[in-house]
Amino acid sequence: MPRRAVVIGAGLAGMLAAAALSAVADEVIVWDRDDLPDGPEHRKGLPQGRHAHMLLAGGLAAMEDLVPGVSVRERLLASGAREVSLASGMVSLTPEGWLRRWHGPGPHMLACSRALLDWVVREAVPAHTGAKLRKGQVVELAGDARRVTGVRVSTPSGTEDLDADFVVDASGRGSRVDAWLRAMGVTDVRAQTVDAGLVNATRVYRIPEGAEDFPVTVLHADPYGSRPGRSGMVLPIEGGRWMASLAGTRGGGEPPSDPDAFLRYALGLPHPIVGRLISRAEPLTDVHVSRSTGNHRRHLEKTRRWPERFVVLGDALATFNPAYGQGMSVAALGACALARELGRAGLTGPGVARRAQRGAARAVHAAWTMAVGQDIWYPGTRGGTPGLADRLATGYTRRMTRAMTGSYSAASAVWEVSSMTAGPERLLRPGAVLAAVVGPVKRPLSAPPLSAEELRLAGLS
Numbered sequence: 001m002p003r004r005a006v007v008i009g010a011g012l013a014g015m016l017a018a019a020a021l022s023a024v025a026d027e028v029i030v031w032d033r034d035d036l037p038d039g040p041e042h043r044k045g046l047p048q049g050r051h052a053h054m055l056l057a058g059g060l061a062a063m064e065d066l067v068p069g070v071s072v073r074e075r076l077l078a079s080g081a082r083e084v085s086l087a088s089g090m091v092s093l094t095p096e097g098w099l100r101r102w103h104g105p106g107p108h109m110l111a112c113s114r115a116l117l118d119w120v121v122r123e124a125v126p127a128h129t130g131a132k133l134r135k136g137q138v139v140e141l142a143g144d145a146r147r148v149t150g151v152r153v154s155t156p157s158g159t160e161d162l163d164a165d166f167v168v169d170a171s172g173r174g175s176r177v178d179a180w181l182r183a184m185g186v187t188d189v190r191a192q193t194v195d196a197g198l199v200n201a202t203r204v205y206r207i208p209e210g211a212e213d214f215p216v217t218v219l220h221a222d223p224y225g226s227r228p229g230r231s232g233m234v235l236p237i238e239g240g241r242w243m244a245s246l247a248g249t250r251g252g253g254e255p256p257s258d259p260d261a262f263l264r265y266a267l268g269l270p271h272p273i274v275g276r277l278i279s280r281a282e283p284l285t286d287v288h289v290s291r292s293t294g295n296h297r298r299h300l301e302k303t304r305r306w307p308e309r310f311v312v313l314g315d316a317l318a319t320f321n322p323a324y325g326q327g328m329s330v331a332a333l334g335a336c337a338l339a340r341e342l343g344r345a346g347l348t349g350p351g352v353a354r355r356a357q358r359g360a361a362r363a364v365h366a367a368w369t370m371a372v373g374q375d376i377w378y379p380g381t382r383g384g385t386p387g388l389a390d391r392l393a394t395g396y397t398r399r400m401t402r403a404m405t406g407s408y409s410a411a412s413a414v415w416e417v418s419s420m421t422a423g424p425e426r427l428l429r430p431g432a433v434l435a436a437v438v439g440p441v442k443r444p445l446s447a448p449p450l451s452a453e454e455l456r457l458a459g460l461s
Contacts, residue, residue, distance in 0.1 A: 002026040003347050006151050006164040007131075008138045010036060011046065012118055013314025013331035014170035015125045019066045020339035021166060022129035024347045029162070031153055033137035040079070040116040040238075045172065048322050050288040051202045052235045052245040053114040057107040058420030059329025062336045063121070069128040073110065075120045080238025081112035084216050086415045091215045091448050093271055095222040096402040098445040101215070104408055107419040109325075111216065113237045117328070136160070139176075141167065141310070145185035148310035166309045166347050168338070170331075173292065175316035181303075188303050194384040195294030196229065196375040197250025198321055201262060202288050205242045205281035211457045212240065215450075217277065219269050221247070221323070223377035224398070228253025231323060232266050232274040244278045247323055251380040257289045273448055276459040294383075295320050295371050301361035306354045309347075311338055318364040321375055326367040329420045334360035366423050373397065399436045400427060406440025 005025040007014045010032035021028045034045045042049050055063075055076075063072045077083060084090065087106030092099040110117075125131055136155035142163075143149040150163040169177050181189055207214075216236065221229030229249040237243050246255035246265055255265050267275030297318035300306070314331040337359025341352045373393055376384040386394070403410035413432035416422040426432065448460075455461040 003165045005166040007168045007170055009171040010133055011172060012121055012328055015121045016066050016332055016335035017168040017170050017313055018131040019125045019129055020335050022131055024342045028131040030131055030133050031136045031138055040119040042115050047290055047292040049114045051200045052233055052243050054325040055110040056329040056419045059332040062332035066335055067124050070124045076110055076112055079116055081110050082236045083108050084111050089215050092218045094220050094401050097405040098448055099404055101449045102408050107415050111235050116238055141180045145305050145307055147308040169312045169316050170314045172315040173319050177312055177316055186303055190299040193294055193296045194372045194375055196378040196381045198247055198293040199254040200247050200290045201255035202245040203283055204285040205278055205283050207240050207242050208281050214457055217273055219271055219274055223374045229378050230269060232269050234274055234277050249378045257287045259287055262287050273458055280459060293321055297364055297368055301358045308353055311353050311356050313360055320367055320371045324371045330363050330367050333363035369424055403435050403439050405444055406442035407435050410435035
């Protein structure tokens with residue numbers, strides 16, 4: 001009999017899961033409740049979609065492996081995405097000082113709007129796998145604690161019960177998986193939330209003439225100063241545009257939605273470069289504000305029992321403070337974990353779902369450690385306070401960041417971890433530990449590492 005797989009949600013995680021399933025299923029159906037746009041346009045079901053997104057090297061590599069017969073990277077670049085070197089293409093101010101721009105090799109990331117990325121993947125997967133997109137909202141799972149056997153879907157024409165040999169929930173942060181699992185007898189799901197109360201505010205600008213190759217500019221928040229975090233960045237996206245995103249934590253750091261106040265906030269950051277850049281650019285949109293920013297994860301890998309043929313991925317499994325740019329890559333790595341297990345044991349092999357869920361949890365844990373390890377230090381953070389282990393880890397992280405300001409070896413180690421091409425253990429290798437102990441071998445920078453022409457374009461000359 002033909003083998004059918006169902007995916008709940010047509011966002012990035014859902015489409016990548018569909019790509020993984022298509023290798024072993026005869027039919028893959030992706031259900032989404034939204035009217036999906038025909039092009040790279042924002043959609044209602046993605047609350048963070050209007051803000052800055054970075055596709056990290058680890059996430060891009062996972063996508064390239066998942067989608068057969070097409071290069072996601074090449075499609076994104078052809079549509080106007082920008083490839084940025086973490087070594088030479090960024091100007092970053094950290095709590096420990098300015099990072100240098102190095103001539104040596106380093107990981108790359110892709111900069112584009114989230115709408116473009118979702119659209120490229122949503123077009124590529126059905127075209128190269130045969131997966132089908134349908135409009136409808138999955139309202140219930142069929143099965144029990146031993147095995148999921150299908151879904152009940154509310155469609156424009158009524159309710160439909162659909163048998164399935166495998167189901168993936170990639171329905172995002174609004175997932176109803178807790179209720180579904182309880183109804184099937186899985187009642188020991190533990191969840192964790194750490195919320196710094198971050199507010200994102202973003203406005204899109206036309207890049208001024210001559211500034212098309214200006215480096216990505218990031219002013220990082222300082223979690224360690226006992227004050228609300230405040231940060232800002234300018235990111236090039238497709239269409240000759242800059243996306244300027246400001247972010248701040250609760251208690252007074254929140255950025256405003258008023259355009260004039262938005263500019264004042266940017267100019268008032270620890271360095272005025274973000275404000276200077278956007279003050280010279282033509283605004284193309286209003287200021288869009290979002291507050292759906294907490295870190296939240298479901299420890300599904302730790303349940304006593306887990307139903308066969310059911311996996312949860314993407315934001316339905318874990319969401320992160322978007323300031324760290326990890327969510328898309330975690331979703332891609334989770335889909336890769338699913339693809340590996342399906343490749344080993346097939347769609348209906350015993351234990352596939354449990355092993356895939358544990359594999360996805362490993363990618364979540366690496367990102368969670370990085371995000372929460374900083375967010376717990378902001379005043380007013382809810383859901384977590386620093387313990388002894390956190391203090392020790394933070395001390396080492398700050399020492400490594402300080403070394404990054406003048407050590408290529410330290411910078412390389414941090415780039416690999418932040419790009420999700422290596423796990424946090426990379427920072428404990430002998431070379432990285434030595435770099436942290438020695439510290440910066442070049443003197444600290446007192447100003448952003450810009451050329452004379454870049455200084456002029458930024459209004460800083």
